[in-house]
Amino acid sequence: MALLEVTNLTKRFGGLTANDAVSFEVTKGELLGLIGPNGAGKTTLFNCIAGLHPIDAGTVHFQEQNITRLASHEIARLGLARTFQIMVASGDLNVLENIMVGCFLHTGSRMKAKAEAEQILKDMELSDLGGYLVSELPVAAQKRVAMATALGTRPKLLLLDEVAAGLNPSEIEGITAIIQRIHTEMGITVMLIEHVMEMVMNLSQRVVVLDYGRKIAEGDPKLVVKDPNVIKAYLGERYAKEHL
Amino acid sequence: METLKNALDFSDFPRLDLTLAASVAVFLLVFPFFSHSSFAMSTLIQFLIFSLYGMGWNTIGGYGGQVDLGKAQYLGIGAYTTSVMLLRWDTPFWISMPIGILFSVTWSFIIGYPLFKLKGHYFAIATIATSLVLKDLFEVWELVGGSRGIEILAGKYQTPDFVHLIFKGDDYYYYVILIFFFIGILFMNAFRKSRLGFQLRSIKDNEDIARSLGINVHWAKIKTYAVATAFVSAVGSFHACYVKNIEPEDTMSLDISILIALMAMLGGAGSLWGPIIGAAVLVPLKSYLKEWLGAQAGMVGIDLIIYGAIIMIISAAEPRGIWGMVEKARRRKRN
């Protein structure tokens, strides 16, 4: 069953078509990668799905419900959570409190929210950092906090936008393991945008490729990287030579 | 139940803060028993009143980050409701005050809905505008005395009258507002730990992230604005009984709105103690400026210059005010 179903989604910014009739599905339980060169429209697609931007054409269905016109907080309440590519919480809430904000979506009790947030901290290997401000943490930890905060809302589908950007190889390994755990142990369906190819290859069961706002390929990651269109558009000659 | 526990639980503050707070509380409780000037007494009452206004402002302005410069309109609605109901129907304070809150909150929903579609400076300016419009309305509304205002005639009441809140000496008013003050602190202590309190802090930080966490940003702001309004309106009702003579110019003026915001911002917007610290600094300063400097020829308006300077200094040096400096220093020490 399709958990998320995007049909002919089109989004324009003035004269620029950032998403051009994009269609794809996310099946319940899968881990889907979304790749494409810079400016391909990946973040825009997330923003359109999550209700941050109104879209120009097309529909989005989540659990068979039409969410195309819903506000972003309504979509979040249905169980669709996301992280942001560039924004992290930077206010005066500390790490634990930030996660509690997510947990408050389904409880009015501070004690319950706190207990749940502490459990998530542990799962995300952030237990020692609960008292810090997000802005005091290194990037790798900030990305994990962003994921933890989204997890607080108890999502069914989690959209991750470049959570490995700016991390070193060992940090990437760590975050890959965490995403794997979110997917398998917590049973959350995940869709992730990532430029780090090794990570996409390791994690994704399926990938969707965008280029200039259009979907140019979709399928098994190992096959998709051999697709000439994809190689041309995104991977570049050098990666193609090295890996194919 | 949990709310009550949250209200009474101050254990997340360091011992130093709690010792200081307890000392101040004891001082406030015993102050009337020691010999004091009437000037000191009225300054302390002003301090308590403005602390409460600041606490109300702090919900939406501090925790929520929505700079509200129109709180005086709710002070006016509360004060007028209590005065008019007392004059016409001899209504007890404890009835007219909640009715005033009802009027204020209703008005806050009506203007809050469109106002919170605005962002940043536009929101601040719009709050000023609505407050001034309401003030102008009261100035031409003859039924409530127009620009002359209304006077509560205390003579016909057998003092001390706890039902209508009419007293001869300031001591009674002092203890009534002191009780309000303590209740206000407990309320704010619960508010900052409530779901709405957390949601607001998230909104202040980043509205897009807040929305992605399922928060209805617009509605959360309107609700909080109503809470802030209720606070100010209740104290406005008290203010009417205390000064016994209200007119639009001094209850609903822009000065009052700015002072309310300024006290919370100077002391520390978005912190429990901020508005109290701010009031402790600014109320004596305000009284002093009014009593001495204001009397000198050519010195009229100097208070406004000083407030303006304070706003500039806060926004340049530490947007989170005096309490923000304390917290920063503590954080530096810990890390």
Ligand SMILES: Nc1ncnc2c1ncn2[C@@H]1O[C@H](COP(=O)(O)OP(=O)(O)OP(=O)(O)O)[C@@H](O)[C@H]1O
């Ligand atoms: N709010 C906006 N207003 C106008 N143009 C926008 C806006 N957001 C994105 N764009 C444009 O839409 C196009 C797609 O941007 P988007 O951020 O979705 O790309 P992306 O695939 O996420 O790229 P990257 O890998 O660099 O993050 C770009 O040309 C970008 O400049």
Ligand SMILES: [Mg+2]
């Ligand atoms: Mg992007």
